[in-house]
Amino acid sequence: MRQAPRRRAARVSKLLRAGGPDVRRAVLTIRVDFGAFGYVGPGKIALMELISKHGSISAAGKEMGMSYRRAWLLVDEINRIFRGPLVEKQMGGPGGGGARLTRLGIGVVARYRAIEAAAGRAAVADLKALQASLPAQPARQEGT
Helix, strand or coil: CCCCCCCHHHHHHHHHHHHCCCCCCCCCCCEEEEEHHCCEEEHHHHHHHHHHHHHHHHHHHHHHCCCHHHHHHHHHHHHHHCCCCCCEEEEECCCCCEEEEEEEHHHHHHHHHHHHHHHHHHHHHHHHHHCCCCCCCCCCCCCC
16 A cells, blocks of 8 residues: 555645745655565654544544545554554444554654654755755646
8 A cells, every 4th residue: 555645745736836935945754664564654654643643543534634544544554564553443432432552653653753853954954955956946847
């Protein structure tokens, strides 16, 4: 279940076409690839953080603009990558079901954010140089 992040790309593309404040911005995105085990990146980590915030896979998915099924499939994929589940699902009852991060899940999110922060600090000068190399406006794409 590896798909390109379409929604984010569409938003970024729209901002660039509109000439908004992010036109000349270089951002480092981290994806940790575990080979045959799978990968974690900004989308899966954000989903886990929202599950932690809302206590719900459905609410987390909704906030990210995805269906419950898509969010549930991502949680299932996340849980299969590591030696134990990162997200625990609770069956519905009088108060409804829910979900929460396990201790391992909290640790994975913290380590990912630590890697992201360290990489960002290490890359500041290079990102600024790359950003300075951009033209004032992006080239127009064919058909737009």
